[in-house]
Amino acid sequence: MQYQQLDEVVDGVAERMRKIGHYAPATLTQFLQLSHLTEKLENSNNSQGYTKELLADHESIVMFYVATSPSLPKNTRTWARAIT
Known part of the structure; x- marks a missing residue:
């Protein structure tokens, strides 16, 4: 089911990319x-390591x-800088 959702x-x-040429x-x-983003795994090969990689990518x-x-909005940029 998830595969079908991702496929859609x-x-x-x-299709949108083709519409704009x-x-x-x-x-x-x-x-x-x-x-x-990279495909390089920098953390441990366990659930905590994968979670850290996922968080870093997000x-x-x-x-x-x-x-x-x-x-x-200006406050969005401030928030984004604060999380890094």
Whole structure:
């Protein structure tokens, strides 16, 4: 069931990309070239390590969004800096 939900989301994003004149990445190599996240595991290979990696990735995504979205309210940028 989760696979189907993810498939629908990914398909929707790909369709929107095509509508604005771009091709959706189709290979893992292309996705990795477009991502600012890494596939490198820096923490322990256990549940705590994975949780730390997941949290770091989420923080990275928030910081990237804040840095590239000048229309965000000022207090959002302050909050994002505070969590890092």
